[in-house]
Amino acid sequence: MSETTYLEAIRQALAEEMAADPTVFLLGEDIGRFGGAFKVTEGLLDRFGPERVIDTPISESGFVGAAIGASMMGMKPVVEFQFIDFMANAFDMIVNAAGTSRYRWGQKVPLVLRGPSGGGVHGSAFHSGNPEGYYCHAPGLKVVAPSTPSDARGLLKAAIRDPNPVIFLEHKFLYRRIKEELVEGDGIVPLGRARIARAGRHLTVVTWAAMVHVALDAAAALAGEGIELEIVDLRTLKPMDDEAVLASVRRTNRALVLSEEPQTGSFAAEVAARIAELAFGFLDAPVARLCCPDTPVPYSPPLEAAYLPDVPKLIAKARQLLAY
Amino acid sequence: MSQAGKGFGPLHPAAAAARDLLSPSDLSRERQLELYRWLALNRAVEDRLTNLYRQGKVVGGLYSSRGQEAISIGTACALAPQDVLAPLIRNLGALLVRGIRPREIFMQYMARGGSPTGGKDCNLHFGDLSRGVMAPISMLGALIPMMAGVALASRLQKVDRVALTYIGDGGTSTGDFHEGMNLAAVLQVPLVVIAEHNGYAYSTPTDRQMRIRDLAQRAAAYGIPASIVDGNDVLAVYEATRRAVERARAGGGPAMIEVKTFRMKGHAEHDDASYVPAALKAEWEAKDPIRRFERHLVDRGLASREELATIVAGLQRELDEDVAFALDSPLPPAERAFDGVYEPGEVTA
Numbered sequence: 001m002s003e004t005t006y007l008e009a010i011r012q013a014l015a016e017e018m019a020a021d022p023t024v025f026l027l028g029e030d031i032g033r034f035g036g037a038f039k040v041t042e043g044l045l046d047r048f049g050p051e052r053v054i055d056t057p058i059s060e061s062g063f064v065g066a067a068i069g070a071s072m073m074g075m076k077p078v079v080e081f082q083f084i085d086f087m088a089n090a091f092d093m094i095v096n097a098a099g100t101s102r103y104r105w106g107q108k109v110p111l112v113l114r115g116p117s118g119g120g121v122h123g124s125a126f127h128s129g130n131p132e133g134y135y136c137h138a139p140g141l142k143v144v145a146p147s148t149p150s151d152a153r154g155l156l157k158a159a160i161r162d163p164n165p166v167i168f169l170e171h172k173f174l175y176r177r178i179k180e181e182l183v184e185g186d187g188i189v190p191l192g193r194a195r196i197a198r199a200g201r202h203l204t205v206v207t208w209a210a211m212v213h214v215a216l217d218a219a220a221a222l223a224g225e226g227i228e229l230e231i232v233d234l235r236t237l238k239p240m241d242d243e244a245v246l247a248s249v250r251r252t253n254r255a256l257v258l259s260e261e262p263q264t265g266s267f268a269a270e271v272a273a274r275i276a277e278l279a280f281g282f283l284d285a286p287v288a289r290l291c292c293p294d295t296p297v298p299y300s301p302p303l304e305a306a307y308l309p310d311v312p313k314l315i316a317k318a319r320q321l322l323a324y
Numbered sequence: 325m326s327q328a329g330k331g332f333g334p335l336h337p338a339a340a341a342a343r344d345l346l347s348p349s350d351l352s353r354e355r356q357l358e359l360y361r362w363l364a365l366n367r368a369v370e371d372r373l374t375n376l377y378r379q380g381k382v383v384g385g386l387y388s389s390r391g392q393e394a395i396s397i398g399t400a401c402a403l404a405p406q407d408v409l410a411p412l413i414r415n416l417g418a419l420l421v422r423g424i425r426p427r428e429i430f431m432q433y434m435a436r437g438g439s440p441t442g443g444k445d446c447n448l449h450f451g452d453l454s455r456g457v458m459a460p461i462s463m464l465g466a467l468i469p470m471m472a473g474v475a476l477a478s479r480l481q482k483v484d485r486v487a488l489t490y491i492g493d494g495g496t497s498t499g500d501f502h503e504g505m506n507l508a509a510v511l512q513v514p515l516v517v518i519a520e521h522n523g524y525a526y527s528t529p530t531d532r533q534m535r536i537r538d539l540a541q542r543a544a545a546y547g548i549p550a551s552i553v554d555g556n557d558v559l560a561v562y563e564a565t566r567r568a569v570e571r572a573r574a575g576g577g578p579a580m581i582e583v584k585t586f587r588m589k590g591h592a593e594h595d596d597a598s599y600v601p602a603a604l605k606a607e608w609e610a611k612d613p614i615r616r617f618e619r620h621l622v623d624r625g626l627a628s629r630e631e632l633a634t635i636v637a638g639l640q641r642e643l644d645e646d647v648a649f650a651l652d653s654p655l656p657p658a659e660r661a662f663d664g665v666y667e668p669g670e671v672t673a
Binding site (some may be wrong): 051052054056061063064068069070071072073074075093096102104105106139140142154157159161162163164186188189190192214 | 670
């Protein structure tokens with residue numbers, strides 16, 4: 001069996017769910033004939049037709065609103081944002097209309113909002129967003145951020161079948177850079193369950209999306225010195241798999257949260273707080289965070305490299321914690 | 325010069341020439357009496373709510389549609405049972421027509437456990453799609469794209485269902501209104517938007533919202549046909565809506581109806597509307613939609629004053645029971661605050 005990229009895995013999940021469920025349809029900018037800015041939906045218009053792959057005006061709030069309305073009528077819309085940063089234009093719809101509906105009046109909103117997030121490709125401030133903190137904060141939403149092709153496919157399929165609004169953050173740095181052989185069959189990855197991306201006994205690194213690969217590289221580098229990092233890939237941020245994180249921290253007694261978000265008010269802050277609150281007695285060092293600085297994402301390669309967490313920064317932070 | 329200050333009365337020539345006369349109608353006597361019954365019920369429910377508010381029984385604010393009842397009733401009565409309607413805060417009457425019972429509304433305003441939202445949300449912030457009602461959203465404009473989506477689903481599912489929603493003059497200044505109108509036009513979905521031009525957005529008169537006289541101009545920008553109707557003429561509102569709904573049902577795409585009316589109370593019960601010129605209020609008081617319809621029914625020999633009084637007395641007896649029922653019903657148990665955020669149903673491998 002051939003290897004599949006992260007991007008192809010997402011396309012496969014969309015095609016398989018559309019084939020299996022006639023209520024699934026796609027909405028977004030340039031997703032039809034053009035196949036999307038990153039070509040995720042390439043070929044789907046030919047296969048499923050213009051009533052199921054709908055090109056929209058440049059109108060994020062408008063088409064998210066329409067997706068919410070259609071969802072309430074029994075359809076399963078999957079909305080693509082050209083860049084995840086543009087979700088901000090639909091923030092009110094997502095947070096106030098979609099997120100509160102089930103609680104306020106019992107109306108479910110099965111809906112997936114997906115798009116390319118993250119930096120590392122010199123996209124600068126408007127094209128490198130990591131908005132997980134905003135949406136994890138808002139009640140009623142689920143937030144998913146896969147790190148591998150198998151997870152991208154399996155989590156997206158689970159997201160489409162989930163009866164709630166799900167924000168699906170695809171990391172654009174991973175789209176064509178990582179590939180693997182996918183399992184046969186559905187390969188569903190349930191929402192809300194973390195995985196141990198690498199087992200280790202000295203320090204737990206909790207992370208997600210592209211940063212999982214930074215953590216794996218750092219772990220490989222430190223392994224030569226006999227330092228074993230345990231890497232917990234959250235996969236779903238909300239609902240978060242607290243037990244997987246706490247179980248790991250109880251084993252390693254040290255925790256570092258690695259995230260591509262600007263640090264203040266990040267979802268990483270929530271992860272760190274939960275560890276401090278629920279596993280304080282197991283900790284041999286304060287919970288640490290390695291995030292981006294509180295600046296917009298810069299453009300020029302040396303600036304962006306300085307901004308993003310990377311293997312040397314993670315190794316330095318890990319050493320500090322281990323020496324505490 | 326302020327439009328509101330001048331008075332921006334009904335624009336169509338027939339109404340301007342003879343303001344007290346309602347549009348001619350070929351609706352049967354029974355159907356016209358049904359419209360009357362809904363109008364009277366709308367006002368009676370809101371009068372009861374005002375009493376409850378003054379007694380301190382209403383937990384939050386109270387928003388009245390006094391003077392605008394003909395719009396809610398005329399539009400909702402023009403829909404078929406399978407259609408979906410999304411009200412705003414001044415469309416209580418539309419909810420009644422869709423089958424929401426007055427006792428549900430009393431309980432909702434009084435935050436009772438048996439209310440449609442179980443005490444989780446306030447005033448008219450509830451819906452029930454089994455009765456074709458979508459819950460309103462306070463971020464004005466949001467319902468336009470959402471209802472465009474309801475209409476889009478009709479097309480994708482190949483079902484005969486028209487979506488209808490409302491927007492105030494203030495709400496047409498929002499980005500969502502414009503995004504939703506444009507999207508509905510591009511997708512050519514069966515959406516009918518009722519633009520209620522009632523002179524004020526909270527305390528802000530229309531001329532501080534826009535430099536155009538008619539909201540209908542905004543629809544034109546999107547290639548959406550719009551008509552302008554005397555919003556205090558229930559028959560005119562009904563007829564215009566019926567035409568727009570039929571057109572949408574037949575695949576003609578979205579339509580907007582601008583209904584000219586006036587908000588006879590403040591934004592909410594706490595607002596004395598002292599910013600409204602007294603002369604303007606008096607001018608519209610004379611055009612009260614319910615009194616006008618009564619005169620129409622009596623003048624045309626469709627009903628006697630006594631018959632109308634009998635209808636109202638019957639409604640009042642029903643409301644006595646509904647108010648008593650709501651007052652006797654308990655507040656929700658505290659633990660309900662925590663449930664129902666997510667729809668259950670884990671997707672497993």
